Amino acid sequence: MNQAVQAAPAAKRKPKETGVPDNTKYLHPTLLKNYGNWRYHDRPRPGVLHHVAHSGDEVWSVRAGTQRQMDVHTIRKLCDIADNFAEGRVRFTIRSNIEYIVTDEKKVAPLIAELEKSGFPVGGTGNSITMIAHTQGWLHCDIPGTDASGVVKALMDELYDEFRREEMPNRVHLSTSCCEINCGGQADLAVIVQHTKPPVINHDMVANVCERPTVVARCPVAAIRPAMVNGKPSLEIDETKCMCCGACYPPCPPMQINDPEFSKLAIWVGGKNSNARGKPTFMKMVAAGLPNNPPRWPEVGAVVKNILTVYKEDARPWERLADWIDRIGWPRFFEKTGLPFTKYLIDDWRGSRYNLNASAHIRF
Amino acid sequence: MAKKMHDTPNLDQLESGPWPSFVTGLKHLAEDKDYMVDLLGQLEESYKTKKGYWKGGTVGVFGYGGGVIPRFTELKNEDGTPKFPDAAEFHTLRIMPPPGMHYDTDTLRKFCDIWEEHGSGLIAFHGQSGDIMFQGATTENVQKSFDEINEMGFDLGGAGPAVRTSMSCVGAARCEQSCYNEAQAHRAVLNTFLDDIHRPSLPYKLKFKFSGCPNDCMNAIQRSDIAVIGTWRDNIRTDEELAKKWFAKHGMDELVNDVVARCPTKAFQVKELSKIKAGEHTSTVAVNDTHGIEISNQDCVRCMHCVNVMTGALAPGKDKGATVLVGGKSHLKIGGLMGTVVFPFIKLDTEEEVANLVDFSERHIDFFAENALEHERSGEMIERIGLSNYLDAMEIEVDPAMVNSPRMNPYVRTDGWEDEVAKINAKKQAA
Structure with a gap:
């Protein structure tokens, strides 16, 4: 046997520890030109932001919803649209919406038409219900109580019109989490697994x-x-x-904590990340015991839609869900939504005394 | 052509409806990948039984200790073989995005080509920590795909007890409310800790987030151990042309009910023009021929509300920088915590000023590594030792902007009071 023919083991490639890449080359040229020098923006229609720079340059950003978990064919389709309309540049928002930037207002309408024709709803700006921040679920997590992408698909089908309109009192951020760790994060309204039996x-x-x-x-x-x-x-x-x-x-x-029957879903409301008006707030549990019912979770969808419908009808302009409840009070929140206020909603964790009403402030 | 599809009656129901369907995408990939045929098979089983079937393990790339999320199927036949053998390994690569999540299509297409060849063809933009998630590769193909992605100039993100991938908002690239160069700070800080990102050895995870203004679009206060939130300390800027334009469109009712009434500190007033008083700390602007706005900037908490409503007519000041908060995290273990102010204001205009933020971050991580218990986040550590002890260790001076109010109980030993007062007075005199 000729020993010389035997291949030496391939040298292992050392990683290049390059870290966070520079974004300069990915920026739309007009964004790069006016970096740090923007004057104001407005929203000519839902799904479109119009930014004006101190230089006088203008850009229109068209925002569209995606399924976040995207196959390469979908991504290539989104790239084709960027190459045709937006100088080959895109960006993503924290809620997995995609944004295209154009410098010619005349391109906005055809770009919107192309996106919607390709199945990507245009919206998610201003006082709309935007895409749901979510987690991995059964698709990829090692500890999920439920799915993530499926819950989101089912809910966004229900909330589709509100994504494409700006008719809510203020912006509505939603999240879902497939266990109590809550990777989905704080939101105006969140759907989170709530286990009811010990492991x-x-x-x-x-x-x-x-x-x-x-x-x-x-x-x-x-x-x-x-x-x-x-x-x-x-x-x-x-x-x-x-x-x-x-x-x-x-x-x-x-x-094992997950159980097909006893792992339920809970609804939380009133989280706010922004410092606008009041300080940021954590969300509060307002409903629990909802069944984990794939593939479309209709019981969860009904509660979510109910809360958002009441909020839409009752809140004043610029009131986020938390601001609205601050004004009307919790008793009326439960009255108006018809949700039962049970003893499980009274906080008994650390610092819970600060959540109790130590005053004679009662609304009648 | 791939092998025959499994029946997926549950998942099929997620193909109808107007929102883009991830199931349709998975099926498209399954047309020529056995891998995805079996992935759909396992996911359908989860939908049927309401159980998850992935377990973790140890898979990585040469030279790094983290950044890959290993997944092995637990859905087995009675003889122990995987029920869906082609999808028995479905690992994820977490890749750090550019600040602001901007891309050119050339880069995205290359990602697609690499992942179509070596992986499942499924990519998530983005995960909850901001990573581009390349979802689904066999153990063998993890290294191949990483090598190609790495050659493009992209690097693995964090996982486990490590510094994690960070996010920054669109910021200065397209937002008039941006108060610092978010991308610069994001890269300067994160790229200092590449060793702590790639080789997990901290007590627990540690996250940075960078938001350009107090609207905090990156949810930094609630979701990061170190939150850098843009702000300003001089007066709100005004633009009479845009203020008049806004008022002509929206009118007095909206100005009073949507802006004046919603100012959290009542710093914002509408007055007849003749009654408006200019002053060193006052911003004023006319909205029509009779009325104008008067803002007392010393009472303003930089909440952003009026600036959001009247964008351009009102704008952040010129003396910009950031507020830094430490200790935000979600529920586990002691309950959700928001960050606490440790620097009411820092400048971030020059490289040297950004280096000061990096220096603080290094000292925080050193202290965290030394003092946090296993699986304890920064916020839990500070709760356990008290903010004052943390500030002492960081050599940060106390500031009333760090608290909602002074303490509400007498349970503190104050025999060092005179010394503290003397120190404060000595500093005042030296200044």
């Missing part, structure tokens, strides 16, 4: 898979302790303490 432990697996002290330390209410079960080192849960958050599941998959 089911596979005691045969714990010793092999889980670093037990880590799991014990992870529990927010100190409900987990080491135990010998059937002669094997494992963990046990004080079920009177456990509030079913699922924090133990990621470090210890044998502590």
